Amino acid sequence: MNLKHDVRAIARQFHIYGDFQNAAPYGSGHINDTYCVSFEQSGCATRYIFQRINHNIFKNPVALMENIQRVTAHLASKAGENRDFSRRGLTLVATRVGGHYHRDAEGNYWRVYLFIEKAKTYDAVESTQQAFQAAQAFGRFQTLLADLPAPRLHDTIPDFHHTPKRFATFEKAIEEDVANRAKLASPEIEFAQRHKAICSVLLDAKLPERVTHNDTKFNNVMLDDDTGEGICVIDLDTVMPGLAAYDFGDMVRTTTSPAKEDERDLSKVGLQFPMFEALARGYLSTAGEVLTVAEKRLLPFSGKLITFTIGLRFLTDYLAGDTYFKVHREGHNLDRCRTQFKLVESIEQQEEKMNQLVETL
Ligand code: ADP
Ligand code: GN1
Ligand code: MG
Numbered sequence: 001m002n003l004k005h006d007v008r009a010i011a012r013q014f015h016i017y018g019d020f021q022n023a024a025p026y027g028s029g030h031i032n033d034t035y036c037v038s039f040e041q042s043g044c045a046t047r048y049i050f051q052r053i054n055h056n057i058f059k060n061p062v063a064l065m066e067n068i069q070r071v072t073a074h075l076a077s078k079a080g081e082n083r084d085f086s087r088r089g090l091t092l093v094a095t096r097v098g099g100h101y102h103r104d105a106e107g108n109y110w111r112v113y114l115f116i117e118k119a120k121t122y123d124a125v126e127s128t129q130q131a132f133q134a135a136q137a138f139g140r141f142q143t144l145l146a147d148l149p150a151p152r153l154h155d156t157i158p159d160f161h162h163t164p165k166r167f168a169t170f171e172k173a174i175e176e177d178v179a180n181r182a183k184l185a186s187p188e189i190e191f192a193q194r195h196k197a198i199c200s201v202l203l204d205a206k207l208p209e210r211v212t213h214n215d216t217k218f219n220n221v222m223l224d225d226d227t228g229e230g231i232c233v234i235d236l237d238t239v240m241p242g243l244a245a246y247d248f249g250d251m252v253r254t255t256t257s258p259a260k261e262d263e264r265d266l267s268k269v270g271l272q273f274p275m276f277e278a279l280a281r282g283y284l285s286t287a288g289e290v291l292t293v294a295e296k297r298l299l300p301f302s303g304k305l306i307t308f309t310i311g312l313r314f315l316t317d318y319l320a321g322d323t324y325f326k327v328h329r330e331g332h333n334l335d336r337c338r339t340q341f342k343l344v345e346s347i348e349q350q351e352e353k354m355n356q357l358v359e360t361l
Contacts, residue, residue: 005108007035007050013102014112015094016048017041023050028123028219029235030325031057036115047115048093052108053101057324058237061109063154065101068092068111068236071211074148075141087116087224088232119222119231124260128278129228131255134221135282137230138213138247142287145211145239153211153240160214160238161246163199163309167192170316179321185334188315191341195308202245202305207295212242217254217261244287244295245302251279252303253310257343262335269339270346276303276354284361296361300354304347311340 007023018041026036026049033052038045053061072090079085092100093112102110125131159165174182174189182189213220213233220235254261256275259268280299284291317324318333327333347354 003035004033005035005052007037010050010102010104010110011037011039011112013095013110015096016112018046021045027121032237047117049113049115051111051113053111053237055107055109058156060154060156061101064156064237065109065111067153067156067239069100070148070153071145071236071239075144078144086114087119090114090116090232090234090236116222116232116234118225120225121219121222121234123219124258125218125255125275126258128274130218130223131251131275132278132282133223133228133230134218134255135230135248135251135279136286137221137233138216138251139283139286139288141213141233142210142244142247143290146290148211155240156238157240160240161242161306161309162203163305163312164203166309166312166316167196167199170312170319173316173319177319179319181319181321181334185315185318185337188311188334188337188341192308192312192315195344198305198308201301202243202298205294205298207243207245207298208292209241210244210290211239212244212247214238214240214242214246214250216247216250218251219254243302244291245298246306248279248283248299249302249304249306250310251283252276252300252347253307253340253343255279256303257339257346259339261339262332263339264335266338266342269342271303271343271350273350273353276300276350277357280358280361288361296358297355299358300347300351303354304344304351307340307347308344311337311344314340 008020011020016039018039021038021040023035023037027034031054035050037048037050055061058064072092075089091114095102215235215238221230222232224231256271257269263269314333314337322333
């Protein structure tokens with residue numbers, strides 16, 4: 001296969017032994033370039049994950065890698081006696097000069113992780129057990145990082161979940177309409193404008209700052225093939241100071257509806273209450289003790305707001321001519337926006353019931 005990058009040459013920069021076998025693009029992330037790379041070591045196949053960090057989006061890859069190094073080391077220090085601890089946290093492979101990333105001749109930044117075998121990520125949730133497991137894993141992740149020693153982590157993308165700022169960027173994109181697409185998205189633009197009032201609710205609530213993951217979508221947690229356990233939280237680029245509500249909100253967005261993020265048949269999109277219940281129970285089982293009353297009360301709302309915010313970001317990118325998220329078809333970002341907004345409506349219809357449930361947990 002002809003790859004966009006010379007992965008074999010990159011591999012020589014890292015502490016990997018054995019013969020290069022093959023490399024193939026991997027996963028369905030929207031931001032970085034990910035490859036699964038195989039080597040043969042003493043007759044055994046060993047796999048690694050290679051990633052090129054998208055430095056158009058992450059403007060300071062060095063600071064980002066410093067965060068990831070600190071976070072993975074902290075999690076590893078807490079792994080204790082766990083027999084399979086190397087599957088329960090990401091492990092960075094060192095470069096030959098003793099660092100954690102390699103900068104190639106084209107200016108790209110690369111990192112390598114041990115491949116977590118016998119576990120998978122899923123683009124759409126299949127059962128309440130999966131929802132519970134994902135939420136439990138993300139809650140545990142947050143709790144384990146609560147005592148990360150100072151200094152504060154770098155903000156890898158400033159104001160990442162700042163919905164009022166996202167809204168201002170959206171309004172600017174309508175005004176500029178560089179791709180001449182605003183006329184094709186008028187129902188979605190109106191939907192967004194009708195929701196302007198909810199944008200600042202989480203910021204106004206003065207919730208405590210924590211170390212959060214900030215991209216807790218369902219395909220950023222690996223579920224064990226045998227036990228179904230949420231074994232490892234991945235995709236650590238946006239681990240930085242944030243609100244617990246951001247993390248729970250993105251779980252609601254990606255784990256309560258059985259449809260994929262870009263599903264075109266909107267009749268398949270909607271919050272399934274049992275999924276939400278599993279999610280809330282899973283998350284509170286591992287993060288519940290550290291959360292304040294105000295944080296708990298806002299969990300259902302955070303699902304609505306984060307779903308709205310990501311929908312708004314897809315819509316903004318559609319209007320701006322698809323410059324941020326990877327797209328694979330015409331109108332892809334608009335399709336993604338529509339599923340998010342449909343889910344927001346579904347959450348609105350069930351919000352009262354969601355609030356009542358969280359009160360009882
Ligand atoms: P992106 O930021 O582009 O979403 P991710 O870090 O989420 O990139 O990686 C993309 C996909 O690669 C994941 O959904 C997962 O399936 C797979 N992946 C990432 N890291 C590992 C790992 N250490 N072991 C096995 N698979 C992994
Ligand atoms: C991006 O990297 P990935 O695909 O897990 C995005 C998230 C969005 C998500 C929508 C750095 O996540 O914020 O919620 O797409 N990551 C970044 O699927 O912007
Ligand atoms: Mg990902």
